[in-house]
Amino acid sequence: MTRLSFGELERFYEGLALSIDKAGPENESLFLAKLAITLASRLESGGVAQECLKVALGEVCGKTGRAGEKENG
Amino acid sequence: MRPQGRGELESLYFDYPRFDTARVPEPSGETVTHQAIIVGAGPVGLTAAIALARYGIKSVILEARNTFNDGSRAICVARSSMQTFQQIGVVQPFLDKALGWTRGRCFYSSREIYAFDMPYSNNDKFYPMYNIQQQYIERYLWEIADQCDLIDIRWGSRMTQLRQSDSAVIVHVESDCGAYDLQSQYLLAADGAHSAARKIMKLRLQGQNFEGRYVIADVRAQIDRPTERLAMFEPKSGVGATVLVHRQPDNIWRIDWQLRDGENEEEAIHENNIRGSVAKVLDELGHCGEWDLEWWSIYTANTLCLDDYRHGRIFFIGDSAHIVPIFGVRGLNNGITDAHNLSWKLAYVLNGLAGETLLDTYSLERRGATLDVFANASKSARFMTPPTRGWQLARHAVLSLAVDNEFTRPFANPRQMHPFAYVDRYAEFTPVRESEFSAGTPYGHMCSNAQGSDRTYLLDFAGQGFSGILFATDRRDPISAAIAQACGALDPEFKLVLVTDSAGAASNNIIPDHGGKIASAFGAKSGSFYLLRPDLHVAGRWRDAVLGEIESALRFQLVRPIS
Numbered sequence: 234m235t236r237l238s239f240g241e242l243e244r245f246y247e248g249l250a251l252s253i254d255k256a257g258p259e260n261e262s263l264f265l266a267k268l269a270i271t272l273a274s275r276l277e278s279g280g281v282a283q284e285c286l287k288v289a290l291g292e293v294c295g296k297t298g299r300a301g302e303k304e305n306g
Numbered sequence: 307m308r309p310q311g312r313g314e315l316e317s318l319y320f321d322y323p324r325f326d327t328a329r330v331p332e333p334s335g336e337t338v339t340h341q342a343i344i345v346g347a348g349p350v351g352l353t354a355a356i357a358l359a360r361y362g363i364k365s366v367i368l369e370a371r372n373t374f375n376d377g378s379r380a381i382c383v384a385r386s387s388m389q390t391f392q393q394i395g396v397v398q399p400f401l402d403k404a405l406g407w408t409r410g411r412c413f414y415s416s417r418e419i420y421a422f423d424m425p426y427s428n429n430d431k432f433y434p435m436y437n438i439q440q441q442y443i444e445r446y447l448w449e450i451a452d453q454c455d456l457i458d459i460r461w462g463s464r465m466t467q468l469r470q471s472d473s474a475v476i477v478h479v480e481s482d483c484g485a486y487d488l489q490s491q492y493l494l495a496a497d498g499a500h501s502a503a504r505k506i507m508k509l510r511l512q513g514q515n516f517e518g519r520y521v522i523a524d525v526r527a528q529i530d531r532p533t534e535r536l537a538m539f540e541p542k543s544g545v546g547a548t549v550l551v552h553r554q555p556d557n558i559w560r561i562d563w564q565l566r567d568g569e570n571e572e573e574a575i576h577e578n579n580i581r582g583s584v585a586k587v588l589d590e591l592g593h594c595g596e597w598d599l600e601w602w603s604i605y606t607a608n609t610l611c612l613d614d615y616r617h618g619r620i621f622f623i624g625d626s627a628h629i630v631p632i633f634g635v636r637g638l639n640n641g642i643t644d645a646h647n648l649s650w651k652l653a654y655v656l657n658g659l660a661g662e663t664l665l666d667t668y669s670l671e672r673r674g675a676t677l678d679v680f681a682n683a684s685k686s687a688r689f690m691t692p693p694t695r696g697w698q699l700a701r702h703a704v705l706s707l708a709v710d711n712e713f714t715r716p717f718a719n720p721r722q723m724h725p726f727a728y729v730d731r732y733a734e735f736t737p738v739r740e741s742e743f744s745a746g747t748p749y750g751h752m753c754s755n756a757q758g759s760d761r762t763y764l765l766d767f768a769g770q771g772f773s774g775i776l777f778a779t780d781r782r783d784p785i786s787a788a789i790a791q792a793c794g795a796l797d798p799e800f801k802l803v804l805v806t807d808s809a810g811a812a813s814n815n816i817i818p819d820h821g822g823k824i825a826s827a828f829g830a831k832s833g834s835f836y837l838l839r840p841d842l843h844v845a846g847r848w849r850d851a852v853l854g855e856i857e858s859a860l861r862f863q864l865v866r867p868i869s
Contacts, residue, residue, distance in 0.1 A: 239716050242713070242714075243685075243717070246700055246704065246717070247688075249696070249700050250688075250692075250694070250696040250697040250699070250700040250701075251696060252696065253695060253696035253699050253700065254694050254695060254696035254697075255696075258695065261695075261699070288707070288710075288711060289707070291706070291709070291710060293710075294710045294711055
């Protein structure tokens with residue numbers, strides 16, 4: 234499975250920030266839960282979805298393949 | 307602002323000199339047309355004056371204050387600025403005083419989540435970044451300018467009127483010693499963010515303001531930590547959403563923190579509250595000894611610039627032309643580059659070596675650099691000072707994930723400065739030879755440095771004018787004499803440097819490259835040639851030097867007819 238590039242992840246981050254504001258404080262949690270379920274439904278494996286739950290809870294580290302990418306200032 | 311009981315210029319470590327107001331120098335009836343008036347004796351104005359003087363151009367600097375700057379407080383000098391300081395012959399005191407650094411570290415709730423090392427190798431003479439207080443920058447530049455016969459610094463002299471005709475700029479100057487008119491061929495407005503020139507000409511900066519507000523405080527403390535950039539997100543001290551810490555010379559520490567939403571600005575900058583916040587940050591840094599408060603201020607991130615940096619005979623350089631957020635450390639550094647970029651061009655025009663339209667390229671190139679900063683600035687400002695709940699929560703999420711996961715760590719990248727490449731301008735001059743290279747500094751970029759086999763640095767040999775780097779096996783290569791003659795006819799300051807594959811020590815502009823490390827870094831072979839501008843940007847390169855094309859490239863640079 235190919236992963237998002239950092240640039241794409243950053244674009245998603247920006248969209249996420251704007252969408253949280255759009256959802257408003259009352260619907261924020263519901264929006265985030267819906268987003269998580271929508272993303273999970275598009276994954277190819279249930280195992281990955283289960284693992285993502287643990288990553289977000291801080292119970293395991295996410296295997297990302299991004300390690301070793303060097304920052305150049 | 308300074309602590310109660312201390313005067314405006316009463317620093318813990320720096321003696322502000324008091325310069326006498328310049329006497330009224332223009333006797334009535336006699337009109338002298340100066341070559342250049344520079345408004346502002348800050349780092350940008352002084353750099354411009356010194357650079358112009360290197361080409362024999364006289365300037366008059368008008369400075370409203372009677373001492374160095376106390377409001378603006380830049381501290382980071384980038385490698386490219388050090389290279390510029392070297393080009394204009396002022397780098398040594400900076401090397402003696404400034405603290406070089408390469409590393410930045412980011413913390414989230416006291417846990418380190420990300421560290422970055424800026425590129426630094428044997429080939430670099432200078433560190434990627436140096437920390438030094440702006441007062442020292444001004445003092446060192448002033449010490450050089452003050453000794454120079456071609457530079458006339460008039461302290462306590464305020465420009466109150468400004469107009470221009472087809473042939474001259476006329477300013478009205480007021481001081482405690484009287485008032486007078488001054489006439490000049492050109493004027494450089496280096497008078498900062500609150501530029502008087504900009505106001506008189508009714509020009510407006512365009513762009514956007516960001517919502518985050520930062521407090522900036524300088525503190526004296528003996529803290530045993532290396533010089534590196536510390537960024538603390540959501541620090542345990544609870545002082546602000548983001549805290550930045552930089553070490554400066556003389557045991558001075560710069561601490562910046564972001565005010566929280568709803569935090570009252572006036573209350574936050576009250577001395578007691580500043581002291582309380584500083585104490586918490588120092589505690590988080592593990593410092594439990596004594597400390598003194600030196601100075602503090604408040605700051606809002608903006609990206610603003612003029613639509614054009616040139617208005618006839620008047621040029622805007624530095625903060626008068628553009629305001630950028632602090633996070634990328636580009637304010638001072640881009641200002642220094644503006645000053646050098648304009649100065650060599652103006653000198654070539656005034657000395658009759660270049661066409662007048664060369665001056666138009668100043669705005670084109672340097673405004674491009676500002677827009678490049680803007681492209682990254684909104685991203686970094688939204689991360690450093692998240693403006694709304696959505697941005698705050700998203701930031702919180704990626705930082706929290708970054709504690710255990712690599713995939714969100716690059717979000718903490720501060721996107722610090724790199725020299726801007728002047729590529730657009732070269733589109734007019736077809737870079738036909740560019741594709742012949744597979745390594746080295748491309749067209750338009752600032753040339754990378756390299757170390758010869760005797761450990762000398764290549765760029766130490768660059769001249770004040772255009773420089774040529776010829777890779778040669780034989781010192782008596784006939785093309786070297788032909789290039790030197792053709793280019794020297796167009797630019798008397800032209801300097802040819804030979805990189806040879808011989809051993810031994812550098813001499814007479816010949817750099818030994820035994821083992822061919824420079825050649826390989828530059829993608830060069832015997833006969834390859836690089837043409838550098840006075841500001842060390844690559845103006846053309848040839849895998850096999852072609853005399854006619856080299857001459858045309860230099861003519862293009864000087865806006866002279868290409869035969």
